[in-house]
Amino acid sequence: MADVKIENLQKYYGSVQALKGIDLQIGDGEFVVFVGPSGCGKSTLLRSIAGLEDISSGEISIGGRVVNDLRPRDRDIAMVFQNYALYPFLSVYDNIAFGLRARKVAEAEIRKRVDGAASMLGITALLDRLPRQLSGGQRQRVAIGRAIVRQAQLFLFDEPLSNLDAKLRDEMRGEIKRLHKEISTTMIYVTHDQVEAMTLADRIVLLRDGRIEQQGAPLDLFERPRTGFVAGFLGSPSINLLRARLVSRGLEQVVVLETGVQLELPAGRRISSTAAGSAVLLGLRPQHLALAGPALLPPGVERVPSKAEIVQPTGTRTYVTARIGDTEVTAELGAHDLPEVNEPLEFAVDMNRCVLIDPSTDQVL
Numbered sequence: 001m002a003d004v005k006i007e008n009l010q011k012y013y014g015s016v017q018a019l020k021g022i023d024l025q026i027g028d029g030e031f032v033v034f035v036g037p038s039g040c041g042k043s044t045l046l047r048s049i050a051g052l053e054d055i056s057s058g059e060i061s062i063g064g065r066v067v068n069d070l071r072p073r074d075r076d077i078a079m080v081f082q083n084y085a086l087y088p089f090l091s092v093y094d095n096i097a098f099g100l101r102a103r104k105v106a107e108a109e110i111r112k113r114v115d116g117a118a119s120m121l122g123i124t125a126l127l128d129r130l131p132r133q134l135s136g137g138q139r140q141r142v143a144i145g146r147a148i149v150r151q152a153q154l155f156l157f158d159e160p161l162s163n164l165d166a167k168l169r170d171e172m173r174g175e176i177k178r179l180h181k182e183i184s185t186t187m188i189y190v191t192h193d194q195v196e197a198m199t200l201a202d203r204i205v206l207l208r209d210g211r212i213e214q215q216g217a218p219l220d221l222f223e224r225p226r227t228g229f230v231a232g233f234l235g236s237p238s239i240n241l242l243r244a245r246l247v248s249r250g251l252e253q254v255v256v257l258e259t260g261v262q263l264e265l266p267a268g269r270r271i272s273s274t275a276a277g278s279a280v281l282l283g284l285r286p287q288h289l290a291l292a293g294p295a296l297l298p299p300g301v302e303r304v305p306s307k308a309e310i311v312q313p314t315g316t317r318t319y320v321t322a323r324i325g326d327t328e329v330t331a332e333l334g335a336h337d338l339p340e341v342n343e344p345l346e347f348a349v350d351m352n353r354c355v356l357i358d359p360s361t362d363q364v365l
């Protein structure tokens with residue numbers, strides 16, 4: 001087990017700067033997920049920790065030891081990649097044992113560790129098979145088994161599940177979470193899938209263009225994004241963004257949509273810094289739109305006229321694509337909320353949960 005400390009890490013590939021000063025501390029036993037769009041530097045950061053990339057400047061410590069000049073094999077880490085890179089002509093057992101044999105671990109000890117990992121991963125019955133005789137999920141388990149038997153102090157995963165179909169991915173996600181509970185080794189996991197990030201992480205580190213945009217517990221990032229980028233990256237379907245103006249009316253503040261609809265900001269949500277009339281983006285998550293009935297709405301919930309264009313029931317929820325003025329929005333409604341297509345409707349919008357963004361700086365107000 002080990003903590004990880006990264007100070008002012010920079011990485012250039014020729015003239016391309018992939019990492020622009022990363023400062024990060026990861027606690028012993030923590031499960032941290034690096035997430036962000038393609039090309040933001042996730043793999044580069046992970047590979048730098050592993051020692052597979054030479055860093056341009058900065059310092060990386062693992063378990064209190066500066067590893068800048070240590071070779072990958074001396075850093076006491078185990079890595080699982082997207083392509084599992086199993087040896088095709090070796091059995092599952094020999095694949096898992098391979099790294100231990102290379103380190104001249106005694107055969108009796110190897111057997112003990114392979115059997116232990118195989119039973120933890122539910123692949124004991126597969127130990128004599130060749131990789132080509134396995135399903136994708138089973139191969140993934142073998143790759144993880146190979147990492148477990150190393151008993152490394154740090155686990156690194158780079159998009160390990162992206163080759164699997166959706167159902168298997170959900171299943172393996174659960175397995176990885178269980179594995180972390182069982183062995184409680186520090187884990188760093190790279191993905192561009194925000195659902196994977198939300199469900200696995202103790203802490204999400206959201207990267208953007210070589211920098212940390214925001215980090216925190218999953219729900220913290222989801223509910224309190226500091227920028228429009230973070231608000232837009234997390235959540236599926238994505239947050240709806242409506243162009244609007246923020247206007248003061250006496251002591252009250254009102255968000256005025258382009259359609260002219262006025263939405264009062266609840267007392268707790270008022271903004272102190274903004275000049276009256278300034279342009280804002282009103283961020284509303286799909287689950288904070290509901291169908292408004294005739295009854296009085298709770299405090300902070302406002303009516304917004306709209307029109308449904310596409311209605312998609314899934315059995316558990318109904319996703320509605322609708323229009324508010326010229327803006328397309330998505331609403332996540334109850335399973336039996338099935339509005340008529342092309343008929344006017346009214347959304348009940350929960351302004352207590354809205355996010356207001358300054359469009360010129362992308363900062364959340």
Ligand SMILES: Nc1ncnc2c1ncn2[C@@H]1O[C@H](COP(=O)(O)OP(=O)(O)OP(=O)(O)O)[C@@H](O)[C@H]1O
Nearest residue numbers: 013016018036037038039040041042043044045192
């Ligand atoms: N070997 C390389 N030579 C030159 N540029 C590179 C190299 N590897 C990565 N880059 C660049 O560094 C930046 C970060 O790449 P990186 O692979 O870390 O992104 P990523 O966040 O892992 O993306 P993805 O989700 O697509 O895997 C990108 O702009 C990429 O083009």
Ligand SMILES: [Mg+2]
Nearest residue numbers: 042043044190
């Ligand atoms: Mg990558």
